[in-house]
Amino acid sequence: MNGPPIGSAELAARLRERxxxxxxxxxxxxxxxxxxxxxxxxxxxxxxSPAALGAEAGAHLIGITGPPGVGKSSLLSxxxxxxxxxxxxxxxxxxxxxxxRSGGALLGDxxxxxxxxxxxxxxxxxxxxxxxxxxxxxxTRAAASALAVAFDVVVIETVGVGQSETxxxxxxxxxxxxxxxxxxxxxxxxxxxxxxxxDVLVVAKADLGAAARxxxxxxxxxxxxxxxxxxxxxxxxxxxxxxxxxxxxxxxxAHRASLDISARRLHARRMQALADFASExxxxxxxxxxxxxxxxxxxxxxxxxxDVPALVRLLEExxxx
Amino acid sequence: xxxxxxxxxxxxxxxxxxxxxxxxxxxRRSNELYRRNLEKGQTGLSVAFDLPTQTGxxxxxxxxxGEVGKVGVSIAHLGDMRSLLHGIPLEKMNTSMTINxxxxxxxxxYVVAAQEQGVAQDKLQGTTQxxxxxxxxxxxxxxxxxxPSMRLIADTIAHAVTHIPKWNPINICSYHLQEAGATPVQExxxxxxxxxAVLDAVRERLSTSRGDHGEDVMDRVFGRIxxxxxxxxxxxxxxxxxxxxAQLWDELGRERYGVGEERHRRFRYGxxxxxxxxxESQPENNVYRIALEALAVTLGRSARxxxxxxxxxxxxLGLPRPWDQQWSLRLQQIxxxxxxLLEYSDIFDGSRVMDGLVAQLVEGAREEMSRVxxxxxxxxxxxxxxxxxxxxxxxxxxxxxxxxxxxxxxNRFTQSEPSPLVAGADGGIxxxxxxxxxxxxxxxxxxxxxxDPDAVARALEELARVARDEHENLMPxxxxxxxxxxxxxxxxxxxxxxxxxxxxxxxVGEAAALPAEGLVELREEVERISxxxxxxxxxxxxxxxxxxxxxxxxxxxxxARDAGMDVIYEGIRLTPSQIATSAAQEGVHVVGxxxxxxxxRELIPAVLEALRASGADQVPVVVGGIIPDADAAxxxxxxxxxxxxxxxxxxxxxxxxxxxxxxxxxxxxxxxxG
Ligand code: B12
Ligand SMILES: Nc1nc2c(ncn2[C@@H]2O[C@H](COP(=O)(O)OP(=O)(O)OP(=O)(O)O)[C@@H](O)[C@H]2O)c(=O)[nH]1
Ligand SMILES: [Mg+2]
Numbered sequence: 002m003n004g005p006p007i008g009s010a011e012l013a014a015r016l017r018e019r020x021x022x023x024x025x026x027x028x029x030x031x032x033x034x035x036x037x038x039x040x041x042x043x044x045x046x047x048x049x050s051p052a053a054l055g056a057e058a059g060a061h062l063i064g065i066t067g068p069p070g071v072g073k074s075s076l077l078s079x080x081x082x083x084x085x086x087x088x089x090x091x092x093x094x095x096x097x098x099x100x101x102r103s104g105g106a107l108l109g110d111x112x113x114x115x116x117x118x119x120x121x122x123x124x125x126x127x128x129x130x131x132x133x134x135x136x137x138x139x140x141t142r143a144a145a146s147a148l149a150v151a152f153d154v155v156v157i158e159t160v161g162v163g164q165s166e167t168x169x170x171x172x173x174x175x176x177x178x179x180x181x182x183x184x185x186x187x188x189x190x191x192x193x194x195x196x197x198x199x200d201v202l203v204v205a206k207a208d209l210g211a212a213a214r215x216x217x218x219x220x221x222x223x224x225x226x227x228x229x230x231x232x233x234x235x236x237x238x239x240x241x242x243x244x245x246x247x248x249x250x251x252x253x254x255a256h257r258a259s260l261d262i263s264a265r266r267l268h269a270r271r272m273q274a275l276a277d278f279a280s281e282x283x284x285x286x287x288x289x290x291x292x293x294x295x296x297x298x299x300x301x302x303x304x305x306x307x308d309v310p311a312l313v314r315l316l317e318e319x320x321x322x
Numbered sequence: 323x324x325x326x327x328x329x330x331x332x333x334x335x336x337x338x339x340x341x342x343x344x345x346x347x348x349x350r351r352s353n354e355l356y357r358r359n360l361e362k363g364q365t366g367l368s369v370a371f372d373l374p375t376q377t378g379x380x381x382x383x384x385x386x387x388g389e390v391g392k393v394g395v396s397i398a399h400l401g402d403m404r405s406l407l408h409g410i411p412l413e414k415m416n417t418s419m420t421i422n423x424x425x426x427x428x429x430x431x432y433v434v435a436a437q438e439q440g441v442a443q444d445k446l447q448g449t450t451q452x453x454x455x456x457x458x459x460x461x462x463x464x465x466x467x468x469x470p471s472m473r474l475i476a477d478t479i480a481h482a483v484t485h486i487p488k489w490n491p492i493n494i495c496s497y498h499l500q501e502a503g504a505t506p507v508q509e510x511x512x513x514x515x516x517x518x519a520v521l522d523a524v525r526e527r528l529s530t531s532r533g534d535h536g537e538d539v540m541d542r543v544f545g546r547i548x549x550x551x552x553x554x555x556x557x558x559x560x561x562x563x564x565x566x567x568a569q570l571w572d573e574l575g576r577e578r579y580g581v582g583e584e585r586h587r588r589f590r591y592g593x594x595x596x597x598x599x600x601x602e603s604q605p606e607n608n609v610y611r612i613a614l615e616a617l618a619v620t621l622g623r624s625a626r627x628x629x630x631x632x633x634x635x636x637x638x639l640g641l642p643r644p645w646d647q648q649w650s651l652r653l654q655q656i657x658x659x660x661x662x663l664l665e666y667s668d669i670f671d672g673s674r675v676m677d678g679l680v681a682q683l684v685e686g687a688r689e690e691m692s693r694v695x696x697x698x699x700x701x702x703x704x705x706x707x708x709x710x711x712x713x714x715x716x717x718x719x720x721x722x723x724x725x726x727x728x729x730x731x732x733n734r735f736t737q738s739e740p741s742p743l744v745a746g747a748d749g750g751i752x753x754x755x756x757x758x759x760x761x762x763x764x765x766x767x768x769x770x771x772x773x774d775p776d777a778v779a780r781a782l783e784e785l786a787r788v789a790r791d792e793h794e795n796l797m798p799x800x801x802x803x804x805x806x807x808x809x810x811x812x813x814x815x816x817x818x819x820x821x822x823x824x825x826x827x828x829x830v831g832e833a834a835a836l837p838a839e840g841l842v843e844l845r846e847e848v849e850r851i852s853x854x855x856x857x858x859x860x861x862x863x864x865x866x867x868x869x870x871x872x873x874x875x876x877x878x879x880x881x882a883r884d885a886g887m888d889v890i891y892e893g894i895r896l897t898p899s900q901i902a903t904s905a906a907q908e909g910v911h912v913v914g915x916x917x918x919x920x921x922x923r924e925l926i927p928a929v930l931e932a933l934r935a936s937g938a939d940q941v942p943v944v945v946g947g948i949i950p951d952a953d954a955a956x957x958x959x960x961x962x963x964x965x966x967x968x969x970x971x972x973x974x975x976x977x978x979x980x981x982x983x984x985x986x987x988x989x990x991x992x993x994x995x996g
Binding site: 115 | 467469705821822823824825828830831833835836837838841845848849853856857858879880882883884885886887888889890891892893897899900902903904906907908909
């Protein structure tokens with residue numbers, strides 16, 4: 002659709018030139034399951050890998066996660082406007098759940114995200130999970146890496162997830178968990194160690210007043226007791242007049258500045274390879290590479306410069322051998 | 323005369339107010355229409371505004387394109403209001419204005435125009451609809467976010483009870499909830515919950531804002547709240563619904579707001595009967611439906627309507643012509659003046675069936691009301707209520723599709739002789755002259771050129787200042803702005819700048835997937851084609867323009883999802899370029915547009931053009947809504963792949979068409995082979 006498909010080499014080249022208008026074609030390619038397209042997709046991933054670029058892609062990869070309806074998309078809409086004011090180009094990858102019964106999905110995030118149609122530096126794409134667990138859709142990781150070459154900011158909004166579905170932490174440089182005011186869930190998960198401490202904690206719907214203030218105080222105390230007092234904690238309101246947005250951007254930027262980006266991205270690539278391998282070869286394949294742990298250890302021993310397809314191939318060889 | 327035992331009243335009751343929901347083009351043409359209608363025996367006015375006026379845009383604003391004067395009259399400033407009311411005796415008239423987001427503004431224009439006629443505020447009678455929550459839930463002409471919108475409503479009410487005491491500053495609407503698919507229980511529950519939200523907001527505002535409001539102010543506020551309800555063709559249950567509402571309303575007044583006087587707790591309502599059930603197929607049958615629905619709101623004296631307006635036989639075809647509206651007015655007059663309806667006390671008094679129905683509805687409504695209360699009240703529960711309405715509407719359509727709910731002439735008894743009613747050159751509907759938009763644009767520019775610019779600037783500054791000060795009432799500054807010559811768009815823009823804007827929830831995400839009934843084959847076909855496409859078939863459902871009719875788009879979106887597609891639906895009121903951008907960015911395989919407000923001739927070609935500009939011109943486009951045959955042909959010629967109208971009530975068939983269209987455009991064989 003949308004005109005004759007652009008070849009993978011051209012897509013990669015245009016991404017490297019930071020041409021944001023190829024984003025739809027990049028996603029069409031990465032979402033495709035047809036064997037011919039997958040070969041093309043792999044070629045594009047290669048051509049935009051750090052090895053090919055000679056450096057890590059420059060974008061800030063941000064994950065936004067939190068329970069259903071907490072306000073992730075509305076917050077993104079405000080962040081988007083604020084980033085555009087700072088002249089940063091932004092790609093949003095929004096993930097929505099697939100209906101188990103029908104196989105289809107209503108991709109609802111976009112409805113909450115305001116986009117100026119004339120602004121070519123903004124791209125929003127919705128993808129369904131197709132029954133995948135973990136909070137992301139199959140092409141999300143690869144898409145984030147590819148778009149990171151052309152955009153300043155790439156944000157992933159996960160499906161509204163529970164505590165156990167935080168795959169986004171393996172992809173993003175910075176993960177922001179959005180919390181519903183007045184709900185103790187995140188607090189409990191943090192205390193019980195079920196949930197890892199996120200990079201940034203966001204209390205949504207600050208306009209609700211007392212409940213939001215209480216959540217903020219409780220979370221602050223919890224972070225303190227977990228010796229994570231330097232984790233940023235921000236309250237935002239996404240309905241007009243928005244509040245807390247600049248503060249949140251500052252927190253996201255500060256986290257990014259404190260990161261060893263190449264280590265984080267290396268980890269992300271290895272985790273993506275593992276996820277891709279697992280979705281292709283299932284439990285049995287995983288067992289053949291020594292389970293999750295074993296595979297992670299194995300990947301950690303491999304060359305730092307390898308791109309994701311190469312890492313998958315290594316896993317496949319190991320499983321086969 | 324009548325003995326004490328006689329079932330007859332000593333005097334027949336006075337008939338209800340008889341209105342016709344009317345208005346189109348500009349103020350002058352609508353004024354002529356009103357005067358003719360009054361001469362025919364209509365006893366009140368009901369003003370239909372066009373969508374730009376309702377959403378706060380001037381006729382020359384980009385978003386007004388294709389919509390000016392279409393579905394109602396364009397009122398851009400005081401001059402327009404003067405012409406609209408010219409020669410109509412306002413001290414005697416009872417005027418209902420279907421106006422919501424901009425209600426405070428239109429009320430201000432009305433007050434000033436009346437004053438110029440020499441009629442003081444305290445003589446004015448009428449209604450501003452002013453119910454924003456149902457705009458979020460169904461009707462779609464909202465402008466500002468919930469918080470500031472509730473403040474505007476509270477301000478108009480607080481102002482009206484002291485200064486315009488005979489005015490109904492708000493009409494809590496259940497009408498539009500039924501039109502969006504509500505069951506009787508939902509209609510009762512959500513409208514009463516909306517009323518509670520309004521009353522609470524007023525109470526809170528009266529206690530925190532400046533000014534002396536008098537002792538019994540909440541009693542007076544409660545007493546000024548009227549309802550605008552619906553009545554469907556199941557007229558016995560529908561009558562019970564109104565009795566149930568009266569009971570709950572009385573109880574609410576007593577218990578929650580401590581309203582002492584019985585007369586202040588009386589359930590007063592106006593009505594427009596059900597239009598959702600009126601069909602395009604065999605449209606003449608609608609006349610019977612309308613008559614039966616009118617019985618629902620007139621039969622029982624203790625819950626009889628105060629004011630009635632009826633749709634016309636050609637409701638599902640397009641806008642009614644004056645003759646069509648006259649035919650409906652005559653029905654009211656026959657009911658009131660030829661039948662014996664008004665001669666009796668309540669004919670259901672003591673009826674076990676009626677009492678039983680009422681009790682059931684009250685119980686169901688209480689349950690649903692407590693659910694809304696648990697969510698924090700109607701404002702907080704908008705998402706929930708919207709989702710529930712979409713789900714109920716889906717159920718309604720499912721029953722029509724499988725024949726459980728009979729619609730004569732549409733899904734049963736479909737054999738018909740050709741109808742002479744639609745044989746005329748106009749196709750049996752009113753079409754607004756496209757030149758009106760140009761005239762209105764020029765007229766508003768002339769108006770702006772002729773007024774005192776300093777006075778306007780001062781008035782707008784003052785308005786913005788008051789908007790920022792939460793303790794002040796917005797009405798006085800609004801009235802001053804009306805007098806200074808401010809335009810509708812300027813008033814709304816000043817407030818948008820302070821309050822921000824809002825998009826209501828779509829309700830489609832919450833709808834649980836349908837069981838497989840009739841969907842198995844569609845799902846298999848979607849799987850097969852998706853496999854061939856390489857990724858799952860993706861549909862964008864778009865609503866261009868100011869049109870708020872979302873039912874069709876919502877149901878298509880949900881059904882396409884149930885058939886296995888990935889679906890993007892972003893809600894109402896998008897520009898052509900927003901829709902095209904979404905289509906391109908999302909990489910959809912097909913775009914479905916829905917327009918019911920009559921602006922398809924301008925907006926559909928604009929979307930096609932925008933798709934070309936976004937490089938998504940290979941994506942096939944289908945269109946649905948109120949599209950007269952003559953226009954369907956020209957849309958197809960412009961490149962639209964298919965056009966659907968209400969007579970295409972079989973959703974699965976349309977979905978099957980869409981699947982086949984995607985297959986065909988992508989060179990995939992349409993039927994399963996091997
Ligand atoms: C329900 C209704 C409303 C509801 C809408 C609730 C909602 N959220 O949708 C309420 C009460 C709010 C309403 C309000 C108004 N309404 Co109204 N309304 C109707 C009514 C009675 C039924 C429409 C409907 O929902 N049908 C049920 C759905 C499921 O059917 P549908 O949308 O037609 O869709 C079917 C097909 O058309 C097709 N289809 C539609 N879209 C798509 C898209 C795709 C992709 C596909 C494949 C198929 C498809 O498939 C569907 C299944 O059968 C019609 C008259 C009628 N009987 O048709 C008037 C009607 C559409 N309204 C009309 C008007 C004027 C208004 C107002 C503008 C009045 C005013 N001046 O304020 C207001 C304001 C609304 C706004 N903001 O735009 C006019 C429009 C006139 C015109 N086109 O010239 C009509 C025709 C009535 C009339 N004769 O005057 N309305
Ligand atoms: N009061 C208030 N409501 C908000 C705020 N942000 C979002 N909401 C409302 O919360 C609801 C859900 O918002 P979304 O942005 O769709 O939430 P989400 O987390 O993206 O939802 P999913 O993607 O479905 O999990 C909507 O009704 C919003 O209007 C806020 O700051 N204040
Ligand atoms: Mg979301």
